[in-house]
Amino acid sequence: MRLASVLTVTLVLALPVAASAQESLLPSLRAAARSAPRDYDAQVALGRALIEAAHYREASTTLTRAARMRRDDPVAQYEPIRVLFAQRDHRRARAACRAIIRVDRDSAIAHVCTARAFLAWSRAGRAFEELEAALAASPNDYEALLALGEAHRLRAAVAESESAYRRAIAANPSASDPHLGLGELYAAAHRDADALAELRRAHELAPDDPDVDYQLGQVLEGAEAVTHLQEAVANRPGWTLAMAELGDALLATDQADAAAAMFRQAITADSHLAHARAGLGRALLASGNLQEAEASLNQALELVPNDADSAAALAAVYERTDRVEEAYAQYRRAADLDPRNPAPLTDAARLAIQQQRPVLAVGFLQRVLGVHANHAPALTLMGDVMRARNQTAQARDFYQRALNGTGTIDRAAVQASLRSLTGG
Numbered sequence: 001m002r003l004a005s006v007l008t009v010t011l012v013l014a015l016p017v018a019a020s021a022q023e024s025l026l027p028s029l030r031a032a033a034r035s036a037p038r039d040y041d042a043q044v045a046l047g048r049a050l051i052e053a054a055h056y057r058e059a060s061t062t063l064t065r066a067a068r069m070r071r072d073d074p075v076a077q078y079e080p081i082r083v084l085f086a087q088r089d090h091r092r093a094r095a096a097c098r099a100i101i102r103v104d105r106d107s108a109i110a111h112v113c114t115a116r117a118f119l120a121w122s123r124a125g126r127a128f129e130e131l132e133a134a135l136a137a138s139p140n141d142y143e144a145l146l147a148l149g150e151a152h153r154l155r156a157a158v159a160e161s162e163s164a165y166r167r168a169i170a171a172n173p174s175a176s177d178p179h180l181g182l183g184e185l186y187a188a189a190h191r192d193a194d195a196l197a198e199l200r201r202a203h204e205l206a207p208d209d210p211d212v213d214y215q216l217g218q219v220l221e222g223a224e225a226v227t228h229l230q231e232a233v234a235n236r237p238g239w240t241l242a243m244a245e246l247g248d249a250l251l252a253t254d255q256a257d258a259a260a261a262m263f264r265q266a267i268t269a270d271s272h273l274a275h276a277r278a279g280l281g282r283a284l285l286a287s288g289n290l291q292e293a294e295a296s297l298n299q300a301l302e303l304v305p306n307d308a309d310s311a312a313a314l315a316a317v318y319e320r321t322d323r324v325e326e327a328y329a330q331y332r333r334a335a336d337l338d339p340r341n342p343a344p345l346t347d348a349a350r351l352a353i354q355q356q357r358p359v360l361a362v363g364f365l366q367r368v369l370g371v372h373a374n375h376a377p378a379l380t381l382m383g384d385v386m387r388a389r390n391q392t393a394q395a396r397d398f399y400q401r402a403l404n405g406t407g408t409i410d411r412a413a414v415q416a417s418l419r420s421l422t423g424g
Contacts, residue, residue, distance in 0.1 A: 023053050023235050025208070033062065040069050044079055051086050052210060054236050059083050074104045078113055078143075090121035108138035115147050124154040142171040146178060153185045161185050176206035183215055195219055210236035217245055225249040240266045244275040247283065256286040274303035278310040285313055285320075293317055308338035315344065319351055327351060328360075335367075342372045342407075349381050358385050376405030380414055392421050 029046040036042050043066035050059035063080035070076035077100050084093040097113035104110055111134035115127035128151060134144035145168035152161035162185065168178040179202035186195035196219050202212045210232040217229035229246035233239060243266035250259035260283035266276035281297035284290075297314040300307055315330030331348035335341070345364045352361035362385055368378040383398035399418045402409055 023237060026050065026053060026055075037065075038069065040066050040076070043069075047079060048082070051082055052236065054086075054239065056083050056087055072103060074100045074107045074109045077103060078109050081113060081116075085116050085120050088120045090117055090123075093117035093120055106137060108134040108141040108144055110134075111137070112141070112143045112147055115144075115151070119147060119150055119154070122154065124151040127151045140167070140171045142168055142175065145171055146175075146181070149178060149181050149185075153181060153188075156188065158185060158189050174205060176202040176209060176212060179205065180209070180212055180215065183212075183219070187215070187219055192219060208235050210239065210242065214239075214242050214245070217242075217249060222253055226253060226255075238269055240270040240273050240276065243269070244273060244279055247276065247279045251279065251283050251286065254286075256283045259283040260287065272303060274300050274307065274310075277303060278307055278313070281310065281317075282313045285317055290317055290321055294321075306337050308334045308341065308344070311337060312341075312344045312347070315347070319347075324351065324355060331364075339371060342368045342375045342378060346375070346378045346381065349378065353381060353384060358388065361385055374401070374405040376402045376407040376409045379405050380409050380417075383414070383417065387417065387421065396421050 026046075026049060029042075029049050033039070033042045033046040043062055047059050047063035047066060050056075050062060060080055060083045063083065067076045067080050081093055081096045081100075084096060094114070094117045097110070097117055100107070100110045100113050111130040115130035115134065118124070118127040118130070127147065131144055131148045131151065134141055135148070138144065145164050149161050149164035149168060152164055155161075162182065165178040165182045165185070168175070172178075179198045183195045183199035183202060186192075186198060196216075199212060199216050199219060202209070203216060206212055208231070213228040213232035213235065217225045217232060220228065226246065226249045229242060229249050232242040233246055236242065243262055247259045247262040247266065250256075250262060260280055263276045263280035263283060266273055267280065270276070277296050277300035281293045281295075281300060284293035284296060294314065294317045297310050297317065300310040301314070304310070311330050312334035315327045315334060318324075318327035318330060328348055328351070331344045331351075334344035335348075338344075345368045349361040349364035349368070352358070352364060361381065365378050365382045365385070368375055369382070372378065379398050379402035383395045383402060386392075386395035386398060396418060399414050399421075402414055403411065
């Protein structure tokens with residue numbers, strides 16, 4: 001790698017981390033860039049921040065302007081291509097990388113650029129050869145190590161990805177992206193504590209990065225999840241997926257009206273976002289607006305017919321509007337779509353008990369317990385059926401198993417049912 005390129009890499013790494021700029025800080029970054037139009041660092045800082053906020057057109061213009069200041073520098077030419085990577089535009093990214101290759105074919109950044117283009121196309125395998133060449137030219141190149149960590153993460157190669165990200169952190173300790181990558185890696189591997197630790201570190205380094213806040217919103221629960229997802233939405237306006245996730249988090253914290261409002265915003269931005277349609281239906285169901293809930297859930301199922309959660313929510317709408325047979329059919333459909341979730345058939349059994357149809361209830365419960373033998377809600381309902389039949393021993397057994405099972409139950413009520421049995 002040429003000396004000029006090495007110096008430029010060092011300079012770029014000294015810039016403020018791109019992800020640390022939030023939407024509300026863009027005016028000051030724009031002002032700084034306008035007041036110093038020939039200041040390369042100011043233009044790059046603004047451009048990277050615009051990428052994080054998903055203002056891709058303005059980011060492209062800004063970073064192209066910066067690249068023109070250093071036409072012979074491959075690293076400077078790489079900056080506007082970051083926009084194409086963010087947009088996952090593989091074809092245009094590959095074409096743009098060829099310009100860097102013409103300037104310096106053997107530079108690390110030329111190989112990183114091509115590798116990133118393949119990663120934008122989700123072709124991790126084709127990226128490795130380029131990344132090996134990049135690291136042969138510059139063994140501690142931060143961009144190459146970061147891309148290598150991502151390539152291994154896409155292949156679910158945990159140890160290799162972890163190693164690459166750790167090396168990237170050593171190359172640039174102030175950068176948040178390797179910690180974000182580790183957080184995503186560990187979350188996918190169900191190492192929740194490790195994921196949370198890395199994401200919190202990423203948040204310390206880049207407190208306004210919408211990607212970090214979004215991932216934290218996935219790992220955390222309750223009010224913390226809501227807070228981080230609100231930040232993600234604020235820092236990347238129009239991010240419909242984050243809006244839908246925020247709606248889910250609000251609904252999970254019993255804020256149905258706020259959740260509905262957020263889902264409506266997401267639908268306004270993307271009318272084909274099934275996640276938001278389904279979420280709106282569930283929020284309206286929670287707030288008692290059954291007619292509109294049914295319409296929204298049907299729209300969600302038109303977009304994604306195999307959405308088990310929407311099918312279960314639609315079953316609940318049918319149940320609450322006294323369309324019992326339709327409710328049973330939808331509960332069965334939801335269970336067939338997601339056999340790992342015991343809730344739809346358990347809810348169907350609860351409805352059957354209310355309708356005084358114990359044989360039907362037992363059929364649903366046997367199906368649940370055949371797959372989820374320790375599901376406490378189903379065990380409790382089976383105990384209720386046995387108690388109604390005066391089968392005391394069986395009822396006692398099911399209640400005791402429920403108290404030692406998994407899932408949320410009213411333990412005090414189950415214990416009271418046990419005491420009500422003869423000899424309980």
